[in-house]
Amino acid sequence: MALARSPTSLESGMKYKFETAALSKIKSDVIVVGVFQGEDLGNVIAGIDQSLANGSGNFAASIVEAASHESFQGKLSQVVSLPTYDNLACKKLVLVGLGNSKDFKPGVSRKIAANMARRFSNSTMTSLCFVGRFAQETEHEDSTKKRKKSQPAAKAALEKASASEKGSDREAETAHHLKALVEGWNLGRYSFEKYKSQKDEKKNKTELTLSFAGVKETKLASKACSVGDTIAAATNLARGLIAEPASYMTPTKLAEEAKRIAKEYDLSCKVLDAPQIEKLGMGAFLGVAKGADEPAKFIVLKYDAEKSKKTVAIIGKGITFDSGGLSLKPAAGMEHMKYDMSGAAAVLGAMQVVGDLKPNVSVLGLIAATENMPGNNALHPGDVLISMNGKTIEVNNTDAEGRLVLADALTYASRQNVDEMIDLATLTGAVVTALGRVAAGIMGSNQELVDKLIAAGKDAGENLWQLPLYDEYKDSLKSDIADLKNAGSRGEAASSSAAMFLKEFVDGKPWAHLDIAGPGWLDKDRDECNKGGTAFGVRTICQYILNYA
Structure with a gap:
C-alpha cells in the first residue's frame, strides 16, 4: 500500500x-x-x-x-x-x-x-x-x-x-x-473585502x-x-492594487509597492520624481501630470538573468485616476477610472512572477504613474508638448492622456538596450466597442512578437485579437502646428490610430501594444475572471516569458 x-x-x-x-x-x-x-x-x-x-x-x-x-x-x-x-x-x-x-x-x-x-x-x-x-x-x-x-x-x-x-x-x-x-x-x-466593516469570516479563510x-x-x-x-498570486496582487480607491493607490503608493516587490524578489528598482523626469526630457509624461496635486513617479524595475537570452521591456500605463483632465469625462461610471492603472498593476504582477521564477530572460519593467486631473495648472486642449524623443505633440484631447505617458516610457525603454517592448494599457473605449469584455486588442510592429503573445494568451486563458496598423491611420494624427496630434478623427479606428501614435516612439524596436480596456474590467464574475479590475495581462506576459525563456 x-x-x-x-x-x-x-x-x-x-x-x-x-x-x-x-x-x-x-x-x-x-x-x-x-x-x-x-x-x-x-x-x-x-x-x-x-x-x-x-x-x-x-x-x-x-x-x-x-x-x-x-x-x-x-x-x-x-x-x-x-x-x-x-x-x-x-x-x-x-x-x-x-x-x-x-x-x-x-x-x-x-x-x-x-x-x-x-x-x-x-x-x-x-x-x-x-x-x-x-x-x-x-x-x-x-x-x-x-x-x-x-x-x-x-x-x-x-x-x-x-x-x-x-x-x-x-x-x-x-x-x-x-x-x-x-x-x-x-x-x-x-x-x-478590505473596506467592508462586516467581513465574511468563513469566506476563503x-x-x-x-x-x-x-x-x-x-x-x-x-x-x-x-x-x-505563483502566477495566480501575482494576478490577485494586481487585482488588489486596481481595487484600491484612487485616494489610496496614488503614484507614490504604486512606487512603494514596486520597491516592496523588488526587495522581496531581489530585483533592482529606482523611482524617478518630477525633477528627474524633467531632466530626461519627458515632456509628454509631465504634461499629463501638470493638473494633479499628487506627484508623478517613473518606476523602473529590472531583473537581470545570469545567462540572459534577451531583454524584454514591459511597460504599463499608470494613470491612477483618470478624470479626463479639462476634456472632462461624464460623471456616470467615473468611479471606475481608478482602473486606468491596470497596465501598471499588470507590470508589477508580472515582475513579481519574474523575480520568483527567475527565467533565462532579462526583464525591464517600466511604469509611468500619474493622475490625470483638471487642476489649476492642467494641460489645455491645444497645448504643444515636447516628448522625450524630440517629437512635438499637439494635444487636441486631454482625455487621450495614456498615449502621452506611454510615448515617453517607450522612448526610455528603447534606449535601454532591450530586444523587444510590450506595453499594456487601458487605452481606448473604442476597443471595448470593437471586442467587448472578452478580448484585448493587440497591435504591433513585429508580427512574430504579436503571434507569440497571442499564443501565450491562449495558453494563459486571456484572449488577444489583432487589430490593423495601416499606414493610413497616421494621416488622422497630422497636426497643423506640431509633428503629431495625440488623438485622431473621432469615431474612426480610434484603437488603431492610438497604437499608430505609440509606434512613433518605439525607435524601430520589435514592439507590441495590448489595449486591455475591455477585459480589464468586468461588471460580474466570469469563470476565473473576477468582478471589477481583473488584472488582465499578468498571465499572458508571464506565459510569454516562460514559453520563450
Whole structure:
C-alpha cells in the first residue's frame, strides 16, 4: 500500500498533494469528478474505482440514477452535487461537465476550478480533490500494449520509443492541466473585502488542501502546481492594487509597492520624481501630470538573468485616476477610472512572477504613474508638448492622456538596450466597442512578437485579437502646428490610430501594444475572471516569458 505523503505548501498558503488511494478511499471533504459529454457515467465511475460498481449496492449505478434525475449529460460546466451516504470516504461527490472531449484543453480545467472555488467559497471544508481525467490511456493505446509481445524486435523498439514519446506528451499535458487547476482555484477564491466593516469570516479563510487523484507525482507535476500558484498570486496582487480607491493607490503608493516587490524578489528598482523626469526630457509624461496635486513617479524595475537570452521591456500605463483632465469625462461610471492603472498593476504582477521564477530572460519593467486631473495648472486642449524623443505633440484631447505617458516610457525603454517592448494599457473605449469584455486588442510592429503573445494568451486563458496598423491611420494624427496630434478623427479606428501614435516612439524596436480596456474590467464574475479590475495581462506576459525563456 502506498504511504500517504504530506501536502506541499504553496505561496498562496494553500497546500497540495497527489492522491494515490482509490476513489472510495480518498479522505477529502469534496471530490470533483469530470465527465465528458456523452460518456457513460457508470463506466467512468467504474473505470476510476471498480469496487464502486461491484456488490449488491452498486454505488456507481446509484450515481448514474441520481445524475439522470438532474439531467446531467456532461455538458461544459454542468454541475451535480451528490451526497455519498458513507459509500465513499469523502463527504460529497461533485460531477462536473467537461464538454466535448475534443475541446478539452487546460483552459477548461482553469474555468472549472475557478467555478468550484466560488461554489465553495463560503464553505468550511478543508480539503478538495480533483480526479484527473486528462492523463488516461485511450483504448487504442491499451490494445497496442497487448500486441507488443507478438511483434518483431525492431518494430517493438519503435513502438516502445513511440510509447515513451506519448508518455512524455501525456505528462506535459497533465502538467498544463495541473497548472490551470491551481491557477483557476486561486483566481476563483479571490475577493477584496478590505473596506467592508462586516467581513465574511468563513469566506476563503480556512486552510485548504487541494489534491489530485489519478496523477503521478513527478517533478514536472509539482513544478506545474507551484508555477500556477505563483502566477495566480501575482494576478490577485494586481487585482488588489486596481481595487484600491484612487485616494489610496496614488503614484507614490504604486512606487512603494514596486520597491516592496523588488526587495522581496531581489530585483533592482529606482523611482524617478518630477525633477528627474524633467531632466530626461519627458515632456509628454509631465504634461499629463501638470493638473494633479499628487506627484508623478517613473518606476523602473529590472531583473537581470545570469545567462540572459534577451531583454524584454514591459511597460504599463499608470494613470491612477483618470478624470479626463479639462476634456472632462461624464460623471456616470467615473468611479471606475481608478482602473486606468491596470497596465501598471499588470507590470508589477508580472515582475513579481519574474523575480520568483527567475527565467533565462532579462526583464525591464517600466511604469509611468500619474493622475490625470483638471487642476489649476492642467494641460489645455491645444497645448504643444515636447516628448522625450524630440517629437512635438499637439494635444487636441486631454482625455487621450495614456498615449502621452506611454510615448515617453517607450522612448526610455528603447534606449535601454532591450530586444523587444510590450506595453499594456487601458487605452481606448473604442476597443471595448470593437471586442467587448472578452478580448484585448493587440497591435504591433513585429508580427512574430504579436503571434507569440497571442499564443501565450491562449495558453494563459486571456484572449488577444489583432487589430490593423495601416499606414493610413497616421494621416488622422497630422497636426497643423506640431509633428503629431495625440488623438485622431473621432469615431474612426480610434484603437488603431492610438497604437499608430505609440509606434512613433518605439525607435524601430520589435514592439507590441495590448489595449486591455475591455477585459480589464468586468461588471460580474466570469469563470476565473473576477468582478471589477481583473488584472488582465499578468498571465499572458508571464506565459510569454516562460514559453520563450
